[in-house]
Amino acid sequence: MSIQRQPALRLETSWMPASEERNQAYTLTLKNLSSKSIADFSLCISGPGRVDPAVQIEGGTIGRRLSNFTEFLPPENFELEPGNTWTLTISALSWPFQHWTDGATGAYVAFGNGSTLSLSVEPTRSLANNAPLKRGAEIYPVPGNPPVPVAIVPWPNEVSVSGKRSVPPGFTLDANTPPAIAAAAAFTSLVEQLFAVEGIVRPASEGGMPVTLDVVEGLAPEAYGVSFAEEIVRISASTQTGLLYGLITLGQIWRGAHLYPRAFRFPVEGVIRDEPSMGWRGLHLDVARQFYGKAEIKRLLAILAWNKVNRFHWHLSDDEAWRIEIDAYPALTEVGAWRGHGLAIPPLLGSGAARTGGYYTKAAVREIVAHAKELGIEVLPEIDVPGHCYAMQQAIPELRDPQEAGSYHSVQGFPDNCVNPAREKTYEVLETIFRELIELFPFKTIHIGADEVPLGAWSGSPEALAKLREIGGDAIAEAHAKRLNVITNTHGADDIEGSGAAVLQSVFLARIQKFLAEQGCITGGWEEAAHGNVIDKTKSYLCGWRSVEVSAALAGQGYEMVVCPGQVYYLDMANSPDWDEPGASWAGWSEPEKLYNFDPVEGWSVEQKRNLRGIQACIWSEPMTDRAVFDRLVFPRISALAESAWTKPAHKSWERFKAVAGLMPVLYAYP
The missing domain is CATH 3.20.20.80 (Glycosidases)
Structure with missing residues (x-):
């Protein structure tokens, strides 16, 4: 199989929802932008929307079909001449399109000699809605005066902190037991992966604030405590995961205060006690x-x-x-x-x-x-x-x-x-x-x-x-x-x-x-x-x-x-x-x-x-x-x-969550 990549053809797709006056219509338009006629070809598309066997088609017929893959055949002896278009109109879909991602997201032309031509695919346009298409995560803005002093997601069982000190440059982790050492290593790797340039974990020579990790008995497997003092933070838990979760909470508080110092604070003193409501x-x-x-x-x-x-x-x-x-x-x-x-x-x-x-x-x-x-x-x-x-x-x-x-x-x-x-x-x-x-x-x-x-x-x-x-x-x-x-x-x-x-x-x-x-x-x-x-x-x-x-x-x-x-x-x-x-x-x-x-x-x-x-x-x-x-x-x-x-239902608050959610990382950060 050979694959041509010259942009000789353009495919456009559109959707018209049904109304009292008209039937639904999914339209595919293939335009020949080259200087030569093309013949002996079929149009192959795929996307979330499926073209079922019971659909009605004007302008062509269905060749091979498997789930959301459909091959469309033009009329017999059809040639697509330079500058002309071939239009397929499909109606009676069993599941009408609702969103711009429903239409074709991949397409190519297959020729009788075994070669193919890849087509660039633009999102399917709705003829009833021309609003700009939405992509990328919606990042909620951090308000100037959030309803809580510290930035934490998910919200803990108990937050009792006070005061506001200058945000430390980062943290130096003090770990002396195997669970604590493993938690410190995991947290260091985690923040390097998610926030590499922020330096959340750094040595004392770079001004890192001491954080002591204590393994204590009697806490639930994922429970932890964080206590703040003037010159040190202490995290306690019974397991490696509990210690890691305490560090994550500390890291979130630090990022909120570091990135939005007028909205969030880094506490001088107080405690956080926490464990999940669901396992x-x-x-x-x-x-x-x-x-x-x-x-x-x-x-x-x-x-x-x-x-x-x-x-x-x-x-x-x-x-x-x-x-x-x-x-x-x-x-x-x-x-x-x-x-x-x-x-x-x-x-x-x-x-x-x-x-x-x-x-x-x-x-x-x-x-x-x-x-x-x-x-x-x-x-x-x-x-x-x-x-x-x-x-x-x-x-x-x-x-x-x-x-x-x-x-x-x-x-x-x-x-x-x-x-x-x-x-x-x-x-x-x-x-x-x-x-x-x-x-x-x-x-x-x-x-x-x-x-x-x-x-x-x-x-x-x-x-x-x-x-x-x-x-x-x-x-x-x-x-x-x-x-x-x-x-x-x-x-x-x-x-x-x-x-x-x-x-x-x-x-x-x-x-x-x-x-x-x-x-x-x-x-x-x-x-x-x-x-x-x-x-x-x-x-x-x-x-x-x-x-x-x-x-x-x-x-x-x-x-x-x-x-x-x-x-x-x-x-x-x-x-x-x-x-x-x-x-x-x-x-x-x-x-x-x-x-x-x-x-x-x-x-x-x-x-x-x-x-x-x-x-x-x-x-x-x-x-x-x-x-x-x-x-x-x-x-x-x-x-x-x-x-x-x-978080326990009684402690949930959409407004508080929304004020902090914009600080959480996303996977791709595409616009």
Whole structure:
């Protein structure tokens, strides 16, 4: 395959929402800027918005389609002459566009001779809204007279400080025990990574103020105390992480007073006593839809630590890609980690014709996990099964019944994307993969997904139908077989409770969870892992993503819950319903103030709250081709989530949080 890069063609896309007078219209206009006609070509695009089979198209037809990748064919014998345009108008999309990131974010022209021409892609314009498009984090200005004297996020349990002294140039850390030495080293590395030129840690020869780190008995694992005196600061905790959190609080106070001396102060005396209200304060990152390099992951972890977030849920596989090295199955990364024209996985979500992607070597994973551990963060990997396995199946086709007929589709538009619960090969492969993962992730928690299995999954597999007949009888097997080639998943994830798909998934989940428990691991799953009520509740937990009510109900059934409802805690959702905001919209929208004030356990009983592990924000990466969009969607909402997980509700204040949030670091700092 050859790739041309001459800017001979230009693609423009626009969106017209439906009204009483007109239908919706997604328009793609390809203009020939060259001096030659082009023929025998097709236009290939990808982006978060999907062009479903049922759409109406004027000006062309659909060639190949996979999820959000679509190939458009011009009319037969069509030539695009110099200066002319080819226009496609698409209507009747199953999910109308809501935001400027919904349209094409990657495009190229493919020619009959096998060559391709990459196209630059501008954001899709709305013909009903011409407001400037928003990118980059919204940085709240620090007010001249903030409601608190010191800058801390998340806000501690007790802040009792007074006086104002000149801000010390930095701190000299006095550590004499192994936990204190490790905490001092971690903090020094952290501030060098986040604020390299500020010199927060510096030697006494440069005027560093002494900070003594004391290991004391009797405090909770993440609790700490900070005491201020005229010439010294003392931090006490029972653990390395507690000491690190005390140093982070001190560092935040210093930065506030150093950068905004008229607004914030560095105390002369007083104490801070603190510990989190929730044990699980998490962030989930999907690296399958978009790949993030090791340096990006390590800086993100540093930012999480600065927010006292202590769990990193690493979503390493999905339909779109496989992202971690597995020695036993090199094809997983050789095939599943890459997308491009002519490859097993076509360009998706903004990738173009060229081969793009990546994966994490085992050496990189060990480095990242060790870095996280130093920062008080436990890392848990997710391998999403039995659904969301399109990429895995391209690498290991034996995971599908060779006699399987017909087709079913996931909500994201991937065909036949579930590994088969009736195949012994499935368990052989997955147990091998999980054994390799367990060696890399000492937290001994493995998340197995279990979400969004289509209603028709395995309905054309003789092996699966035989298994279903064996465990459920003829009636359920025959009913399930009738779902073959029946289109579901047109407007949302199927509810499979009580179906043949749910029965087969429960067989799968029971076996996988039992295997992981035998390896000494806790099994994580999305809320659909409760189907069939087959997993051991004492050795598992669920992430509740549909609503607080669903999470509450599952907690009432005895499942330990991490609450992460899509309507509020999914950070890929836009900050507002406006077109000029980037992000997704299927679960709604959630501005920072809405997220901050959200009560994740509203209406829960005392018994249900006993099964609350904590809360977690989730970053799904469909709109993140543009990293400035990442900043816009994640910051300051991750800090709002962190404070919701750490600070007692009675101590929360949006105005206080907003006055300080602008001091928190962002990942890319793109404009």
